[in-house]
Structures are given as C-alpha cells and as structure tokens.
Amino acid sequence: MTEVWGDERLREEAAPLVERLVAEQVASKLTAGDPTLWGPEAESEASIRLAWTKLHETSRPLRGEIEALRSTMNAEGVNRVVLAGMGGSSLAPEVITNTAGVPLTVLDTTDPGQVADALEGDLSATMLVVSSKSGSTVETDSHRRIFEKAFTDNGIDAASRIIVVTDPGSPLEASAREAGYRRVFTADPNVGGRYSALTAFGLVPAGLAGADIGALLDEASSIAPKLAQDSEDNPALFLASALGGAHARGAEKVVFADTGSGIRGFGDWVEQLIAESTGKQGTGLLPVVVENADAPGFADAGQDATPVAIGENVGTGLSTSGSLGELMLLWEYATAIVGRLLGIDPFDQPDVEAAKKAARSLLDAPTSEPAKPTFVDGTVEVHAPEGLVPAEQTLTAALRAFFDAVPEFGYVSVQAYLDRLADASAVVLRPEITRITGRQTTFGWGPRFLHSTGQYHKGGHQNGAYLQLTGAVDDDLTVPDRPYTLGTLQLAQALGDGQVLADHGRPVLRLHLTDRAAGLAHLVKALQEVSR
The missing domain is CATH 3.40.50.10490 (Glucose-6-phosphate isomerase like protein; domain 1)
Known part of the structure; x- marks a missing residue:
C-alpha cells in the first residue's frame, strides 16, 4: 500500500496548492491526456507524451510476448541478458531487475573497460537487447556494433541474438528488420523516455531477464484510480504540492535516501524523471541521491533542500513508501504536476x-x-x-x-x-x-x-x-x-x-x-x- 507523508511545514505549504489543483481538476485531466495543463507553448509536445497514464492497462499484451521469447531463447541455451540503452532505456530495467533479484548486464557507458567486461561474459549464452527510442543514440549504436562483431567472430549468428526496442518508424526499426534481428519490439511513441518504465523499454529487458512484469503492472494498476481522483486524498497532488511549495521558498533540491524500501536503485530512476522533467528555463528541482539516511546532505539537508525518504518515514521532510510499480506511477504523476506548478513543460529536454x-x-x-x-x-x-x-x-x-x-x-x-x-x-x-x-x-x-x-x-x-x-x-x-x-x-x-x-x-x-x-x-x- 502506498503512503506519502510530509512534515508539518510541508503540509502547511502544500495545502493551498492541493486545494487549487483539486479545483482545477488536474488529476483527472492528466489521466484523460489533456495537453493544455502546461500552457499553450507546451501543448504540442504534451499532446504526444501522455499515454503513460494508461500503461498499466495498455502494456499487458507485452507480457505474453516477452515470456514466449524468453522461453524460446532459454530453450536454446541463451539466458544471459545484456542491455544496451541510455537514460530511461536503462534506468527503469535496472531498478526493476535489481529489485526482483534477477541478473541483467546494463551497458549505459562508453568506458572501454566496462564494455570489455560485458564482452568477457559467456557469449554463447548471451542475448543483446538494443534499446533506443530515437534509434540513433550514439552509445547504444556503438554497443550494438561491438557485440555484433563479437558474436560473429565467435561463430554465433549475431542476428539471432539481437533484440531491438525502439519507437515505430525509427531508423533502428528499419535497419533491424533489414538485418533480420531476432525480434523488434516497438513501444508506444506517445510516451517520453523518462516516463517509459512500463512500456516495452522497461518491460522487455526486465522480462527477458526474469522479472515478473505482470506483477509490476498489477502494482501500478492498484494505485492508478487514486492518482486519477480530483481529491485532497490524492497522494500525487500532495507530493507535487509539497515539492512545489518547498521550491517556492528556495528549496530547489530534493535529497533521496532509501530507508528500507526493498527497492534497489529507485533513486537513480527518479533522478532522471525529476531532473529532465523540471530542470529548464532557469528553474527546476535538482534530485540528489545519497547513500542512506545518515549520509551528509540528508538529515542536515539545509534550507535549500527537502529530504525524501523512500521507505520508512524518518520524521522530517517527505517520505513515500509502497511497491515499485506504485511508486513509479506516483512519482510520474507528481513530477508532471510539479511541472504545472513551476510553469514549465515537463516533457521536453531542450538542453x-x-x-x-x-x-x-x-x-x-x-x-x-x-x-x-x-x-x-x-x-x-x-x-x-x-x-x-x-x-x-x-x-x-x-x-x-x-x-x-x-x-x-x-x-x-x-x-x-x-x-x-x-x-x-x-x-x-x-x-x-x-x-x-x-x-x-x-x-x-x-x-x-x-x-x-x-x-x-x-x-x-x-x-x-x-x-x-x-x-x-x-x-x-x-x-x-x-x-x-x-x-x-x-x-x-x-x-x-x-x-x-x-x-x-x-x-x-x-x-x-x-x-x-x-x-x-x-x-x-x-x-x-x-x-x-
């Protein structure tokens, strides 16, 4: 069960903002895909970026497709998954698999030593998931080229080992189909990369690695109705208002510490979501991920920062707890709504x-x-x-x-x-x-x-x-x-x-x-x- 808590000052600052958001029907409009919520300048981008509010429903057919492919690959002795992806294409699968306790080798680097380590794994048992929304990400393209050659040099049919996740119509989709790669998954193009955890970008590599993606979708489904309500009890409205109210008094930094959530790496995932969504036009919230609640910068966060505990409530700042699927959808809603409070478009990344x-x-x-x-x-x-x-x-x-x-x-x-x-x-x-x-x-x-x-x-x-x-x-x-x-x-x-x-x-x-x-x-x- 999801719980969101704020200390007395944050609750006081949030109260009028929550009241305003409820009166403006922001939650229901966001769920319905209303692109006008962030003003006329953002409307064009927002109109093609709001399908994420329904992914817990629309992504369900992927489960069977992924499980069938995993079963076939495993039957061929291929059970090691290497993921080549950057940003949302790697951060979501990494937190999903780490939390599930299943192995996934993530390549979101250009360091030769780290890539060489991945190459030294058992290539005879390896499948490569190449994940890129645009289809032209230079790091991911480099990884694909290096692994394709390594497969070939080791007498392995490279095309049979490469699985692609991309947007429909991307250059990668065309080249992958021409090359005859094992499988091409196209994701919903009306979802931005940092909101794509429950699309094929998050689910395909995680599911192939052995994570229970059906359970993840169920978790998101359990909180979705509450997040869609224009109610003061909506946790996303409170979370967004607390962060927006804190920002208004100069606390533009948000310090994350895990306090026994059982979720491994959530801070790294939410870091991208918040930083890319809000950091523009000279404003925004800067996420700071720290080692634990005793780390410098958390308990002594200072007046320019709000501490956020992921897991157990530590009695100051904010805390959010719940399952991974719940927290992902909660923070996506809250981040999009913070964009409205800050007066920016949460779906572009101009810099x-x-x-x-x-x-x-x-x-x-x-x-x-x-x-x-x-x-x-x-x-x-x-x-x-x-x-x-x-x-x-x-x-x-x-x-x-x-x-x-x-x-x-x-x-x-x-x-x-x-x-x-x-x-x-x-x-x-x-x-x-x-x-x-x-x-x-x-x-x-x-x-x-x-x-x-x-x-x-x-x-x-x-x-x-x-x-x-x-x-x-x-x-x-x-x-x-x-x-x-x-x-x-x-x-x-x-x-x-x-x-x-x-x-x-x-x-x-x-x-x-x-x-x-x-x-x-x-x-x-x-x-x-x-x-x-």
Whole structure:
C-alpha cells in the first residue's frame, strides 16, 4: 500500500496548492491526456507524451510476448541478458531487475573497460537487447556494433541474438528488420523516455531477464484510480504540492535516501524523471541521491533542500513508501504536476542536445594532441579554467579554489567518466565533498548522467559547479565501421559537455587520472587535506 507523508511545514505549504489543483481538476485531466495543463507553448509536445497514464492497462499484451521469447531463447541455451540503452532505456530495467533479484548486464557507458567486461561474459549464452527510442543514440549504436562483431567472430549468428526496442518508424526499426534481428519490439511513441518504465523499454529487458512484469503492472494498476481522483486524498497532488511549495521558498533540491524500501536503485530512476522533467528555463528541482539516511546532505539537508525518504518515514521532510510499480506511477504523476506548478513543460529536454552536438563536433574534427593540463600533481592532470588556477600548483589547492567558486546554496556535481564497476570507489567522493563544502553534491557516471541530470545542469538553476573525472584508457575498443574508439568517444563526451557548461558561465574543473586507482586514492587524500 502506498503512503506519502510530509512534515508539518510541508503540509502547511502544500495545502493551498492541493486545494487549487483539486479545483482545477488536474488529476483527472492528466489521466484523460489533456495537453493544455502546461500552457499553450507546451501543448504540442504534451499532446504526444501522455499515454503513460494508461500503461498499466495498455502494456499487458507485452507480457505474453516477452515470456514466449524468453522461453524460446532459454530453450536454446541463451539466458544471459545484456542491455544496451541510455537514460530511461536503462534506468527503469535496472531498478526493476535489481529489485526482483534477477541478473541483467546494463551497458549505459562508453568506458572501454566496462564494455570489455560485458564482452568477457559467456557469449554463447548471451542475448543483446538494443534499446533506443530515437534509434540513433550514439552509445547504444556503438554497443550494438561491438557485440555484433563479437558474436560473429565467435561463430554465433549475431542476428539471432539481437533484440531491438525502439519507437515505430525509427531508423533502428528499419535497419533491424533489414538485418533480420531476432525480434523488434516497438513501444508506444506517445510516451517520453523518462516516463517509459512500463512500456516495452522497461518491460522487455526486465522480462527477458526474469522479472515478473505482470506483477509490476498489477502494482501500478492498484494505485492508478487514486492518482486519477480530483481529491485532497490524492497522494500525487500532495507530493507535487509539497515539492512545489518547498521550491517556492528556495528549496530547489530534493535529497533521496532509501530507508528500507526493498527497492534497489529507485533513486537513480527518479533522478532522471525529476531532473529532465523540471530542470529548464532557469528553474527546476535538482534530485540528489545519497547513500542512506545518515549520509551528509540528508538529515542536515539545509534550507535549500527537502529530504525524501523512500521507505520508512524518518520524521522530517517527505517520505513515500509502497511497491515499485506504485511508486513509479506516483512519482510520474507528481513530477508532471510539479511541472504545472513551476510553469514549465515537463516533457521536453531542450538542453540535452547541446552536449551531444559538442561531442560530435570533437569526433568530427579529432586532434592527435591531447589537451595540455594546467599542471600535474602525481597521477592527476589538473585542467583548471582561467580564474581557478591556484598559485600553489597542487591538487589540494585546485580543489580549494574550485570549492570557493560554489555559490551559497549552490551545488557540486561530480561527473565520473570512468568504469562504473572497476572504478566504483569514486562514489566516496560525494559524501566527502558534501561534508567539506556544506553544499549539496550529486554524483553521476558519465555519459550516463548526460541522459539524466545533464538537462538540469544546463537548463535548471545556474548555481552548480562541476568536477569532471576522466581516466587513462589502457585497452581501448574500436567501434566497427566508425572512425573512433570508445575511449575517444568517452573523452569527447566529457570535453563537449564541459565546454557547454563553461559557456553557461559555470566553473568546470577536470581531473584526468593517468592511473585510475592511484589517481582516485590521491584525490581522496587531497580532499582530506582540503578539510583540515
């Protein structure tokens, strides 16, 4: 059973907004697919983005199709699922399978080492799900090319192992059918990527991996009638109003901690939903996912942030509890309604393309000369922008100068263009930086976060400072029939996004680790010296 709780201040702030939303019949209009809820400028986009409110009903035929395909593949000895997808195409399947306790190898990276690890699995038992709404996602296309060649090189009929999920009419649908891939699933095109958890994008890879997608749809169905009601008891109206009311007084950050929900990775999924939906036109809600309720930035969230417990109520801020399907639909409703309260279109992502264009321009005009660092400290090359070059050329001094550039009530974004598995220790940077600076700090794996919080960084409140981590590549991977390697693409994505952020007038400090393990250790030591 879903429960939403807010502390006394949030309840008081939310009350008049809930009353207004009920009077305006926002919940029922949203459920009916009314595209006028966000104003005339958003109407065109909204008119083709609202089918998600009915997915718990319309996606049910997928269950039988997915189970039949899984049974056939398993009978052939193919039971390992690798998913190539970015953003909503990977975040939803990952939280669904992690929560269900079934294995799914997710590739939402351009790090050569992480992709190589996936290739080292048992290819004879592997199926590749290629998932892309547009059909032209560069990361996903690169993964498809690499795995297709690997299958062929190992004497495996590649076409029989590749399953595609895409929008109808996309370039990927056409090329997949021409190539004779094992199966092509087309999703409902009237659903945006971050609202697509209960479409084929979320259900196909999760179902093939063994998750009970029928139960997930049942969970969403159980809460759907309540979310459609124009009533003060509608939990989505209260949740949206609490977040909107907090934002109005300057709490534009939302800090998520799991407090025993039993859902693994919900914060990463809801992070994209909120950041891409609201972070635009200089406003929005910045989700900050922390390690637990004791982590820096949660209990001591500060006046610019609202703590949200996923699971057990901790007595302050907000809490939401329930099953995964319930919480997914609840937060989708609440996020769309927050868009109305903030006066923005929750279904577009106007700033995401900027980083992609910048990366493409670097790939189209490659240089053999690597960027010259400002200075080098041990195994870390420091690339500091003009104005943040310390007099003392040490990593510690560079970090101090960078942290001094974070505005009051601003935030730090750690962007790790590294291997999410082999370089997992990098996550310790988030709580350490929060502790040192007293500023909310986010952590994202690049380029994964570009399809998530990347929109907010450029379009939301312009008070962020960005710490980029890039690393040396020992064994690069060629992308078949493309003039670049994965390592080249990964670096281009970091440099491209960094340039766009700098063009927005934001401080960007890039640290390049010439030895990843040693560099991360040196960085942690330097942070400890900053705090002294």
